[in-house]
Amino acid sequence: MATVDITGEQFASTIEGNDIVLVDFWAAWCGPCRQFAPTYEAASNKHEDVFFAKVDTEAEQQLAAEAGITSIPTLMAFREKVLVFSQPGALNGSQLEQVIDAVKALDMEEVHAHVAKQRAERA
Numbered sequence: 001m002a003t004v005d006i007t008g009e010q011f012a013s014t015i016e017g018n019d020i021v022l023v024d025f026w027a028a029w030c031g032p033c034r035q036f037a038p039t040y041e042a043a044s045n046k047h048e049d050v051f052f053a054k055v056d057t058e059a060e061q062q063l064a065a066e067a068g069i070t071s072i073p074t075l076m077a078f079r080e081k082v083l084v085f086s087q088p089g090a091l092n093g094s095q096l097e098q099v100i101d102a103v104k105a106l107d108m109e110e111v112h113a114h115v116a117k118q119r120a121e122r123a
Contacts, residue, residue, distance in 0.1 A: 003044045003052045008063035011055070015078050018051040020103055025064060025074040027057045033073045036090035043096050050100060077103045082111055 003024070006014050015021055024040050026033035044052035057064040057072055067076070070088070077085035077099060084103055091099065 003054050006053045021051045021078045023053045023076045025055045025069045030072050032090040036073050039093050
């Protein structure tokens with residue numbers, strides 16, 4: 001599957017409608033973003049079970065602000081609607097593979113239990 005450009009209007013439904021979603025927050029003027037793009041695209045073609053989204057922070061400034069993006073590129077990973085990874089900076093191919101493998105290997109029962117505990121503590 002190739003990467004898919006998404007907007008703020010599509011963001012929630014993309015996260016909710018897919019088991020694993022990686023989101024690359026980028027901008028055309030950003031050199032590291034342009035360097036990371038082929039690596040991200042190659043991974044999207046390799047991992048058919050992962051949805052690879054791209055958000056242009058210039059076109060989607062409100063979404064970038066809501067997501068707390070302060071540096072680009074920033075990669076976020078969601079699994080079962082839970083943000084499980086967020087890191088600014090371009091990754092090389094092996095680093096991106098490590099992130100993808102780690103996200104796939106997560107014990108989601110444990111993650112959901114941790115999230116529920118955090119919500120209960122805040123309430």
